[in-house]
Amino acid sequence: MDTQGSARRLTRRGLRPAHYALRRTALWALRPVALLRPAPRRGDRPRVRFLLQHAHGSGGTIRTVLNLSGHLAREHDVEIVSVLNRRATPFFPVADGVRIVVADDRLTPPAGRTGRLLARVPSLLTPVDDASFRSMNLRADLLLLRALWRRPPDVVIGTRPSLNLLVAELAPRGTxxxxxxxxxxASYRPALRRRLERAYRRLALLAVLTERTRAEYAAALAGAPTRLEVVPNALPELGGGPSRREHKVLLAAGRYTRQKGFDLLLDAYAPLAAEYPDWTLRIFGAGPMRDQLRKRVADRGLAGRAEVGGRTAKLGAEMERAAVYVLSSRFEGMPMVVLEAMSKGLPVVAFDCPTGPAEMITDGEDGLLVPAEDVAALTAALRRVMGDADLRDRLGERALRTAEEYRLDRIGPRWARLIAELRP
Structure with a gap:
């Protein structure tokens, strides 16, 4: 099936208005069905359902949702609906008591002629400007609706724009x-942003990661009954011990996409390679820009001095063997990897990109912040920490204390209280 090819054709500028019109019609037809679903049956344990695009994947959102779900499962019935699945086993561990339900299992080809036909039709429920659109189709829409409406929970939680829209517009009655x-x-395309600003007014609660994002939504949703709460992601358990900052390694990790700015990082590191020949830059990840980044390593003469590796399930151990973590993103939400690095005692050098780093790092105390996308400033900050072991130790020890504020035993209870207050 050529779902991606169909999606690319449909996302041409001239056809976007037609898709949004079809989407509005589909939602208009489906809302009465959602309202006719039976209301949740109240039990002793609140029932919570998360919607994740790919629960078996390796992204930061997946990791933090699984982390939170494990904590909530102690006193809640927790189910994660994975919109689709492409892996036989989860990349991250799933805690006892957390049930994962796959809506569209891509490991098994669609059965029957109708299923194959629906899988070739682009999604109607996912906005064309959402990054997940190309992985969706009409068959996945129907399977997701079935999972959303099955045995309505007390609370249903979306975890990305397309799923938040679905929850806002088609959550079962009483959920x-x-x-x-x-x-x-601000990171979303204008057309998608307009739809978020309209639909999020239907949400009971919108949880964001930073005060800056809360302020953005407060202005956009002025007058709406939607409750806004800042709830940072909680630190997951990482393997390995704390770093002693003895190995002269600069570490970075994330998806190989433009957002993560690894091209900027390589440019910033290039002048330092000759100055500090005993240091190495190691980057871990996966994504469409991997080959481009490896070519950049060669073009900058960094072979043997900078590594663009694959993703790792043992990032904690890699942090233990590093001295500094670098965040070079052009934009973020709340980069969890910064807190993970701080929890290992690593000083973090970061672009002050929107949003997150400035609310997580106190410049000069537990890390260093430089202006967003300022390559020369990043080079200068890296030079400071690479050349000063005492500075690395001072920043790293303070980072350990900062990370304590994001432990799961502090963040998890905040979610439990919100769920109790929202429960019908």
């Missing part, structure tokens, strides 16, 4: 609709 924004409002 509290909650959205999580793991990025920030």
């Amino acid at each position: 509290a609709a909650v959205g999580q924004d793991h990025m920030n409002l």
Whole structure:
């Protein structure tokens, strides 16, 4: 099936208005069905359902949702609906008590002629400007609706724009609709942003990661009954011990996409390679820009001095063997990897990009912040920490204390209280 090819054709500028018109018609037809679903049956344990695009994947949102779900499962019935699945086993561990239900299992080809036909039709429910559109189709829409409406929970929580929209517009009657924004409002394309600003007014709660994002939504949703709460992501358990900052390694990790700015990082590191020949830059990740970044390593003469590696399930151990973590992103929501590095005692050098780093790092105390996308400033900050072991130790020890504020035993209870207040 050529779902991606169909999606690319449909996302041409001239056809976007037609898709949005079809989407509005589909929602208009489906809302009465959602309202006719039976209301949740109240039990002793609140029932919570998360919607994740790919629960078996390796992204930061997946990791933090699984982390939170494990904590909530102690006193809640927790189910994660994975919109689709492409892996036989989860990349991250799933805690006892957390049930994962796959809506569209891509490991098994669609059965029957109708299923194959629906899988070739682009999604009607996912906005064309959402990054997940190309992985969706009409068959996935129907399977997701079935999972959303099955045995309505007390609370349903979306975890990305397309799923937050679905929750806001089609949550079952009597179920509290909650959205999580793991990025920030300004990072979305204008057409998608307009739809978020309209639909999020239907949410009972929108949870965001930073005060800056909360302020953006407060202005956009002025007058709406939607409750806005800042709830940072909680630190997951990482393997390995704390770093002693003895190995002269600069570490970075993330998806190989433009957002993460690894091209900028390589440019910033290039002048330092000759100055500090005993240091190495190691980057871990996966994504469409991997080959381009490896070519950049060669073009900058960094072979043997900078590594663009694959993703790792043992990032904690890699942090233990590093001295400094670098965040070079052009934009973020709340970069969890910064807190993970701080929890290992690593000083973090970061672009002050929107949003997150400035609310996580106190410049000069537990890390260093430089202006967003300022390559020369990043080079200068890296030079400071690479050349000063005492500075690395001072920043790293303070980072350990900062990370304590984001432990799961502090963040998890905040979610439990919100769920109790939202429960019908």
